Amino acid sequence: MSLASRLPSGDGDRALVAGVVLVAVGALFALTPLQTTLPGAFYVFIEVGTLFAIYGMLVIGLDLQYGHTGLVNFGHVVFFAAGAYTVAMLAAESPFAGIGLGLPWPAALLAAVIVAGVLGAAVGTTSIRLRDDFLAIATLATAEIFHSLFVAFQTIFGGNVGIGSIPQPVGDLVTDTDTAMTANILLLGGVMLVTLAAVTRLTSAPYGRVLRAIRADDLVTRSVGKSVFTYKMQAFVYGAALAGFAGGLFALYNGAIAPGYFTIQVTVTVWIGMLLGGAANHRAVLGGLAVIMGLRLLSRFALDVAPVSSSAFASIRLIVVGLILVAVIRYRPAGIWGDAKELGVDT
Amino acid sequence: MGLTQNIVFGLVTGSYIAIAAIGFTLIYGIVNMINFAYGEYITIGAFIGILAAGALPVPLPVAVLVAMIGGGVVSLALAKGFFTPINDTGPIPMLLTSIGLGLALRNVIRLLAGRNARYFETSTTTFRFEGLPALSVGPVDLLGNVFVTSEHLIVIGCAVVVFVVLHALLTRTDVGIAMRAMGDDESLARVRGINTQRIRDSVWVLAGVLAGLAGVLIAIQTNASASTGYAHILQILAAAILGGAGSPYGAIAGSYVIGIVLALSTAFLPSGMTELSSAVAFVILVGVLLVKPSGIAGQEVREA
Numbered sequence: 219m220s221l222a223s224r225l226p227s228g229d230g231d232r233a234l235v236a237g238v239v240l241v242a243v244g245a246l247f248a249l250t251p252l253q254t255t256l257p258g259a260f261y262v263f264i265e266v267g268t269l270f271a272i273y274g275m276l277v278i279g280l281d282l283q284y285g286h287t288g289l290v291n292f293g294h295v296v297f298f299a300a301g302a303y304t305v306a307m308l309a310a311e312s313p314f315a316g317i318g319l320g321l322p323w324p325a326a327l328l329a330a331v332i333v334a335g336v337l338g339a340a341v342g343t344t345s346i347r348l349r350d351d352f353l354a355i356a357t358l359a360t361a362e363i364f365h366s367l368f369v370a371f372q373t374i375f376g377g378n379v380g381i382g383s384i385p386q387p388v389g390d391l392v393t394d395t396d397t398a399m400t401a402n403i404l405l406l407g408g409v410m411l412v413t414l415a416a417v418t419r420l421t422s423a424p425y426g427r428v429l430r431a432i433r434a435d436d437l438v439t440r441s442v443g444k445s446v447f448t449y450k451m452q453a454f455v456y457g458a459a460l461a462g463f464a465g466g467l468f469a470l471y472n473g474a475i476a477p478g479y480f481t482i483q484v485t486v487t488v489w490i491g492m493l494l495g496g497a498a499n500h501r502a503v504l505g506g507l508a509v510i511m512g513l514r515l516l517s518r519f520a521l522d523v524a525p526v527s528s529s530a531f532a533s534i535r536l537i538v539v540g541l542i543l544v545a546v547i548r549y550r551p552a553g554i555w556g557d558a559k560e561l562g563v564d565t
Numbered sequence: 566m567g568l569t570q571n572i573v574f575g576l577v578t579g580s581y582i583a584i585a586a587i588g589f590t591l592i593y594g595i596v597n598m599i600n601f602a603y604g605e606y607i608t609i610g611a612f613i614g615i616l617a618a619g620a621l622p623v624p625l626p627v628a629v630l631v632a633m634i635g636g637g638v639v640s641l642a643l644a645k646g647f648f649t650p651i652n653d654t655g656p657i658p659m660l661l662t663s664i665g666l667g668l669a670l671r672n673v674i675r676l677l678a679g680r681n682a683r684y685f686e687t688s689t690t691t692f693r694f695e696g697l698p699a700l701s702v703g704p705v706d707l708l709g710n711v712f713v714t715s716e717h718l719i720v721i722g723c724a725v726v727v728f729v730v731l732h733a734l735l736t737r738t739d740v741g742i743a744m745r746a747m748g749d750d751e752s753l754a755r756v757r758g759i760n761t762q763r764i765r766d767s768v769w770v771l772a773g774v775l776a777g778l779a780g781v782l783i784a785i786q787t788n789a790s791a792s793t794g795y796a797h798i799l800q801i802l803a804a805a806i807l808g809g810a811g812s813p814y815g816a817i818a819g820s821y822v823i824g825i826v827l828a829l830s831t832a833f834l835p836s837g838m839t840e841l842s843s844a845v846a847f848v849i850l851v852g853v854l855l856v857k858p859s860g861i862a863g864q865e866v867r868e869a
Contacts, residue, residue, distance in 0.1 A: 290657055292664075344855045351599050351656040352810075355802060356854050359847040362799060366844040486668065493661070529680070533672040540672070543665030547658045548651055 229501065230418030237411030244404030248391050256396045264399045266515045270508060271406035272468050277488045277507045278410075278417050278500060279460035285497035286421055287453040288433030290350045293341075293357030294488060296364050297458040299480035300337050301330035301465025303368065306381040306475050313383045316376030323385050327466040334462020335455050342454040346447065361482065368477045380476025384469050402471055409467065413460060418500055420456075429453055430498065487511075490543045496556020505555060510539070569711050571832045572825060577717045579824025580724035581782040585797065586804040586816040587731060588775035594748040594811030595768045596648065598659035602667035603801065604794030606643075606773055608674055610636040610780030611789035615683045625687065632777040640773020641766060649765070667795070675791035682788035685781075690715040720782050727775070728817060735813070740767055748811055800827070803850035809859055823849065 226232055246252055256264065276298055283289040308326035310318030345356040368375040375381070388405065392398045420426060428449055431439045436446045469475050487510060495506020517535045521528060552558035585607055592600045614632035617623055623631070647666055651658055694711045735741040743764050746754040755761050776794075783793055804823045808815025823846055830845040 290660075344851070348854060349656075351660050352806070352854060354657070354660060355599065355806070356851055359799060359803075359850045363844045363847045363851070366841060370841045370844070486664070489661070490665075530676055533676040536672040537669045537676070540665040540667070540669030544647060544662050544669070547654075547662050547665070548647075551654070551658065 228418075228422075230415045230422065233411045233418065234415035237408045237415060240404050240408030240411060242408075244401045244408055247397055247401040247404065248388050253394055253397045254400045256399065261399070262515065262518055264403050266511055268399075268403045268406055268471065270511050271403065271410040272464050272471070273484075273488060273491070273507055273511065274410040274504055275413050275464035275467075276461050276484070277491050277503045278414055279457035279464075280488050281492055281497060281500060281503045282417055282421065282429075282453055282460075283457040285492065285499070285503065286426060286429040286433060287450055288350075288436075289346065289450060289454055290354040291357045291454070291457065292354040292485060292489070293359070293361030294457075294461055295480050295482065295484040296341075296357075296361040297334045297338055297461035298465040298468070298484060299361075299364060299368065300334045301462030302469040302475045302480070303375060303381070303465075304330040304333040304462070305466040305469040306384050307374075309470075310381050310384045313376065313381045315372060315379045316381040317374055318381060318383065323387055323470055327463070327470065330466030330469075331459050331463045334465065335459035337462075338455045338458025339451070341458075342451050346450050346454060358482070358485075361485065365477055365480065368480070376476070378477060380474060380478075382474040384473050384475070386473045387470055389473065406467060406471065413463075414500055414504070417456075417460075421500070433498075486539070486543075490539060490546070492553075494542065494546050494553055496553025499553075499556055502553060502555035506553060509554075510542075513538070567710065568829075571828045573711060573713055573717065575825030575828035576821065577720050577786065577824070578827055579821035580720045581779050581786065582797065582800055582804050582824055583724055583817045583820035584727050584775050584782065585779035585801045586808070586820045587727070587813045588772035588779070589801050590805040590808065590811055590813055590816040591744070591768050592772050593805065594813075595744055596644075596652070596659075596765055597751075598648065598656055598663065599802070600648075600663045600772075601660060601798065602643070602663040602670060603772070603776060604796075604798030605667050605670040605674070606636060606640055606776035607780040607783065607794035607797065608671070608789070608791065609639050609794075610773075610777030611784040611793055612674065612678060612683075612780075613777065614781035614784060615685065615789050618685060619683075625685070629778065629781050632781045633774045634777070636775075636777020636780065637770040637773040640769050640776065644766070644769040648769075649762075652765075667798075671791060671795055678791055680791070682790040683784070684788050685785050687716065687785060716785055720786060723778065723782060727778070731813060734771075740764065744768060799850070800846045803846045803853070806850060807853045 226235065247254065276294060279297075280291065280294050283291045283294075305323070305326045306313075307317045308319050308321045308329055309323045310316075311320040312318055341357060341360055345353050348356055368380075369378055371377070388401050389398050392401060421429065428439065428444050431444070432446055432449055439449075440446045468479075472479075488507065491507030491510045492503045493506070494509055495504065496502035513535070517531065521531050526534070546553065550556075585603070588606075589600065589603050592598065592603070610632045613635035614628045617631040618625060618628035643666065647662055648659060651662060692713045692715075694713075733741075735745055743754065743759045744767070746757070746759060747761060747764050751761060754764075780789070780794065783789075783797065787793075800823055801820075804820040805816045806819070807822060808817065808819030826849060827846060830841070834841055
């Protein structure tokens with residue numbers, strides 16, 4: 219019997235195995251004196267790859283909300299920010315600006331998940347009953363409110379400077395940069411795959427079928443005796459808590475946070491990734507996100523040869539991103555790998 | 566500064582928000598979409614006005630007309646290119662398309678116009694009303710000295726003219742009556758022989774014209790930059806929803822509420838927290854959605 223045939227067959231189980239292996243290898247780099255040296259050209263790939271792992275968790279949570287349940291959450295970044303700020307304020311040790319309590323980071327990470335989940339519940343109870351497009355506006359407005367709160371309250375959130383000196387668990391264990399980067403991408407990638415496995419488990423269970431039934435027609439779902447509001451609420455809170463977890467990990471990885479990391483740009487990126495890949499399919503949304511973030515990578519290289527300034531180039535990249543969103547909705551509403559019939563859209 | 570002065574500022578802000586909010590809410594009521602790219606229409610209008618007044622020097626009133634016509638043409642062209650083909654897909658794909666289009670347009674403008682803000686060359690006359698007694702209640706001065714500039718008067722005057730013309734259009738002309746019919750029930754309107762696509766096109770033109778006017782007025786009041794419209798879109802949205810999405814008269818009322826609340830919150834928030842004044846508009850928006858989502862004069866937007 220070959221090794222390949224012994225691997226579990228389900229998507230979720232495979233992701234779980236791969237995730238655990240990645241975490242184990244990452245831990246090997248972080249905990250043992252084992253070292254790596256990376257060629258300089260690799261840095262940018264590792265950086266974008268690590269960010270992809272974090273955004274991957276965001277898109278998986280968003281896909282649970284929109285792809286499976288049909289909740290149009292256009293303020294996903296607020297939960298990401300809530301998680302990151304919770305970790306920063308609880309774990310940072312006497313930062314330059316803002317609050318830093320210096321608590322141990324695992325406790326802060328746990329708090330991040332709870333805070334984001336509670337925020338999700340608060341936003342959910344108030345706005346989930348709104349019609350789709352108004353839910354989008356309410357969540358978007360929530361994100362904008364919090365963004366301006368983070369900027370305005372300098373003594374609490376550090377204003378535009380943000381909060382620094384957040385402990386970096388990996389960076390503290392490993393002194394050498396190359397090894398730390400390797401350990402980070404492996405650990406975060408592994409954690410992302412484990413979340414993928416968990417969410418896949420959830421959505422392939424009968425529970426996931428109820429969510430998709432709600433997306434297709436919530437009146438029918440209610441008529442067969444399912445409490446639509448409860449299910450919507452749960453999906454919304456799970457997605458929010460997952461985003462908070464991703465935010466907490468981002469703070470621990472980056473070591474500093476500022477409002478600039480949590481703009482509407484993040485929401486737009488994960489939304490486009492999800493729609494491009496194909497909503498309601500976890501692997502597809504990750505694929506779509508990879509395409510969009512690959513574009514970011516590509517544009518970094520293109521910048522070196524392009525005859526325009528970097529700010530002009532940033533504008534051009536955003537024009538392309540915006541037009542991709544328009545084109546996907548118009549020509550492939552189910553995304554690249556999505557199932558048009560299941561999503562109920564015409565191609 | 567006294568309360569009266571801040572109410573003057575609020576009326577000015579409310580006026581240009583109202584002009585834009587009418588356009589926004591007409592699109593919502595008749596095309597049945599939240600157009601998030603509408604802020605960019607305003608920016609485009611402002612820049613067309615600046616170009617007309619600066620590059621080929623024409624007097625300001627002519628520049629305003631040019632901006633309005635330009636706004637209408639741009640709006641119709643964008644609708645034909647992006648929104649009309651997906652008219653039947655429902656509100657969410659159209660909202661997402663407008664978000665993508667807005668992102669693209671904003672950056673096209675930034676690319677073409679650069680990051681610097683542009684100003685209109687206007688001469689301002691200031692009318693001061695001094696000697697009003699200060700009527701202090703605690704730290705708040707209820708009267709106090711008031712000044713009004715000619716720019717303020719132009720903005721408020723334009724808004725009043727727009728309201729009158731719009732009311733005449735909606736109640737006295739065939740197109741306007743057809744628009745209201747479509748806002749009520751599109752299928753019934755079609756049964757009665759209304760060419761719904763033509764009405765939709767005229768709504769796009771009208772919304773573009775209003776965006777052009779609002780853009781120039783905002784540029785006269787402050788300045789024009791690539792983010793001018795985007796900075797106002799959430800306020801416009803809040804005003805339109807507060808008034809009851811789809812209702813132009815509600816939007817006017819909502820706009821003045823938003824304008825005055827913004828002005829007062831800027832004045833009375835402690836210094837260093839003036840950034841919060843923009844958050845106040847969103848707090849109102851979320852509050853309205855929670856308490857009375859149908860707005861001052863509108864329809865139900867909750868489904869369960």
